[in-house]
Amino acid sequence: MARIVGIDLGTTNSLVAYMDKGVPRVIPGADGRTMVPSVVAMTDHGLLVGDEAKDHLLRSPDRTVYSIKRFMGKSLADVQGELAYFPYTLTEQGGVIRIKLNGKTYSPPQISAMILKELKRRAEAYLEEDITKAVITVPAYFNDSQRQATKDAGLIAGLEVLRIINEPTAASLAYGLQEKTQGTIAVYDFGGGTFDISILKLKQGIFEVLATNGDTHLGGDDIDRRIADLLLDEIRSAYDLDLGLYPDHMQALRLEAERAKIRLSDELKTLLTVELPDGRGRFTRELTRDQLESLVADIIERTLAPCRSALKDAGLTTEHIDEVVLVGGSTRMPLVRRRVQELFGKQPHCHLNPDEVVALGAAVQADILSGGTTDMLLLDVTPLSLGIETMGGVMSCLIPRNTTIPANAKEMFTTYADGQTGVDIHILQGERELAKDNRSLARFRLKVPPLPAGVPRIEVTFLIDANGILHVTAKDMRTGRQQSIEVKPSYGLSETEVERMIEESFKFAKEDVASRKLIEARLDAGSLLTATEKSLSEGGHLVPDDVRTAVRAAVSALASAKEGDDVRAIRTRMAELEQTAKPLSVALMDDSLKRGLEGKKLSDVT
Amino acid sequence: MNQPTPSGGSRNVQMARSMCWHCQSEVAGEYFCERCVKVQPVSKETDYFTCLGLPRRLTIDPAVLEAKYYERSRAFHPDFYLNKTEAEQAISLDNAATLNTAYRTLRDPVQRAEYLLDLEAGSVKTIRTSPPADLFEEILELQDTLDAYRAGDHSSETGRRLRARLEAERGALERRQAEMEDELQKLFVEWDALQDRGEADGHARMERDRLLRRMREILSNRTYVKNIVNDLVETIG
Structure with missing residues (x-):
């Protein structure tokens, strides 16, 4: 079976990992760094992803997308409150957010796909093989739409997503593999944009999730914003200046806030500096760790209620927890560690690199799926209750939250009027009583044969697969015939739309690959030309005239091919030049050998 | 819909x-x-x-x-x-x-018993699912007291008197819950023993029906008691 890689598609940073002889490893880039900033920039010279794109946050903020994960599977209304924080233009189409960049619109899965492609490329370069299969992690508290959007992103990137796995459970796999612990653990995963808590039982290689809870809109981003807002207010009152009107300065402020937060995990105070627009100088301010902690205490506090709920759902108290594992960059904050320790009454475990542990766990899960690891098995749960809307707009629960997946539920439907030919079904996810307070996942119309009321019996099966994604099938109990259902997702791309995006992405991929090959060929041709010119000037006199002439001709042929777009022509001319210049390089080699020997003789004499 | x-x-x-x-x-x-x-x-x-x-x-x-x-x-x-x-x-x-x-x-022992009762359905279909009259009366009265307490001033004399009564009721109901759990456990053991003997005579059939009936009764009463206790805990802590 082809290799499956594990991908942590994070709000702030993304990583790709693989299993190397039973040990999960994160794949570094050419610069040796393992994290790819989840930033995408559409520049005039093409698409940039990662560190290079991050540089564009300040230069072209309106064309540089970050924290795209916050928009996955969401409608515009869902993120209304934070639109002001993002410098790029957001619209909505078919219940899906679209981002306007360079006059084109992109859906969040398309932007995420660009990050995934970069990771794919990175893995391919490192492992020297094609990568087409992946396990991708998502926050445990992601709903069906958000999971589906992540899967779509994988498809658009040319990856078969063999499993969507929850981030805290992925972390537990890496933790379990390394520490070989048995018992009950709590994984506290506080990342850039999301918070998750999962309670697991580890026993004989089985990782059984007992309960999970979280907030998919709570993370380090919110802490950065709090700091940025403080400075924004201070700048406003000191200079009568609204920095919010300057997107590039806003980005600089946001990044400075993030850096200050990170510094304050190690230091007790730090200096923040923000350049002001229109030559108005710079604003500096000292921030102490104490100040930061009182500024964001309520944000950290918001992570504790989900922890209590998860414990309650698992039927446990904090005394039952043997170990608390910290995951995600935000857990580096001393305040977070303190609050977690207070809640659980024990020192949290932080021997694992909180940035890498999720990707490592995804690699472990990938290895389980490919049949490499056979002694470990993850039994995960669905984070939210699944139900349907019934009479009076009430949600009737079919699969309660924290049910182990795969899980299914069957419901029998019938008609209330004679000759009725359809029943409308509205699928919901959430914990509230009323349908309108829960997340609408999809609607579909069940086809029913025209019969007297109450006679038709259609059995609908709702199945949540091991990815936490819902599948719906229907069966006419009278005929035993299976009915295909076209489910229209409320907040997702339709199948045809995803297909179109995959096609587009393949087209771009071909162009991408072609242009990369051209760039490489030109670079190679350039260094060959330089080397040959050097050889000619150093050893031209060592070869006959006709060889020199032939080499000169081959050089000019390659130089003109290099100006063109034909990769094969460049490569052919390069091969010809190498062939023609062989006598020259042989002569040079002989000459240098001779000199070397002469030199030795000379030194022997003296 | x-x-x-x-x-x-x-x-x-x-x-x-x-x-x-x-x-x-x-x-x-x-x-x-x-x-x-x-x-x-x-x-x-x-x-x-x-x-x-x-x-x-x-x-x-x-x-x-x-x-x-x-x-x-x-x-x-x-x-x-x-x-x-x-x-x-x-x-x-x-x-x-x-x-x-x-x-x-x-x-879950309760879900397990409910499931078994479903499996064994047929002989026990006629079991009534409404609570016995005395329990019903008691719950209705308690609901009234709860409503009065919720609506009134908690620190007043009446409020304190109502609270004391609710607390006493809560204690009594929790004891009753425990008794039910105990009896359920006993019935489980009796049921298992009957199954182990594997007899199929008339006496065994009657015994089987009696056990199923009693379990059904306790399970449904248990739900009523549980709900009212939850209400009590929510109101008076």
């Missing part, structure tokens, strides 16, 4: 003897065909006890149940079928989903 009707369907006891979907050799409730080693779908007629390889008893050692569940999860989980055919993947998915439901149902 129509009110969905709960799925019924007969839950039969006997294990289906059937043919392997792949090589057509005979399989008798095994999970894997002996000849072609293909995974077999858990039959719709298989009850949750059989699914987990346990006898149909009400007293179950949680450690044994968990061990069985883990063992079967290793056999069925879709994670281990990614290299297999689509048909096998579909079976693994369905089996794993059924196994998870079976485990969830049997893990």
